[in-house]
Amino acid sequence: MKIPKRIQPLVDDGLVDEVISRLMSGKEADVYIVRCGDEIRCAKVYKEAAKRGFKQAVKYQEGRKVRNSRRARAMEKGSKFGRKQQEETWQNAEVDALYRLAEAGVRVPQPYDCLDGVLLMELVTDEHGEVAPRLSDVTMSTEQALEDHAIVIQYVVRMLCAGLVHGDLSEFNVLVDANGPVIIDLPQAVDAAANNNAESMLARDVNNMTLYYSQYAPELLDTHYAKEIWALYEDGRLHSDTELTGHFDESTEAADVDAVLEDIKSVLAEEQERLEHLKEANDTD
Secondary structure (H helix, E strand, O other): OOOOOOOHHHHHOOOOOEEEEEEEEOOOEEEEEEEEOOEEEEEEEEOOHHHOOOOOHHHHHOOOOOOOHHHHHHHHHOOHHHHHHHHHHHHHHHHHHHHHHHHOOOOOOOEEEEEOOEEEEEOOEOOOOOEOOEHHHOOOOHHHHHHHHHHHHHHHHHHHHOOEEOOOOOOOOEEEEOOEEEEOOOOOOEEOOOOOOHHHHHHHHHHHHHHHHHOOOHHHHHOOHHHHHHHHHHOOOOOOOOOOOOOOOOOOOOOOHHHHHHHHHHHHHHHHHHHHHHHHHHHHO
16 A cells, blocks of 8 residues: 555664555544564554544643653643644653553563654464454353453553553453453553542443443453442552452541631632742842
């Protein structure tokens, strides 16, 4: 097929020898099957922010660290240079996540290179060498559903132990090869410790997967892995090999609303006092 404009630089640099076919078009990228020497890989071409269908990207980027202060300032100002840096940060987040998660024991595609918004990585295939199907296109027995659900939940735990939450995990972002589930699509992965939305995103990830597998194993609907995982994480007791039960006892202790209000009043009073002192100091000057 004709070489897409965005992949041409990889061809010019000798990283890609042939574009075989277009694999899919998603909300954030187009994916192509390419030949690199004797190997068949895939090239993920990220769409520009204006064309990307991924909603609320800012919420996912909260807490991401930019080491270069000039880049950070430009991104905050929203300048042309800053927007370009924002795009590179979004794209590089997936590369970083792939390496971190592979090291943590999560099955993900192996990345090879990322150049000008194109991520070159492993093409996940089935036992026949064909492109591995998405989980959404796979049917299974109850036993297989329970086994694969347990694997995916273990991957969620390992991700969290590595400091990440997928943020968009569903049956459409999991491939199934001969060895089981493979997690894909990670540019929106969030920093579990620095993003205020991490808990709700993890809950959604876990609940999405549980709901999908429950159509084959209805007993999964009675589990509460998300709450159990996050509680263990907050207590510092979550490890990559932690054995989960799927049960979680909600606290019956009533919130002390009066104490919370007193704390808020105290903070406001301190801030008011600080502002008054600042005003007095300015008047003196």
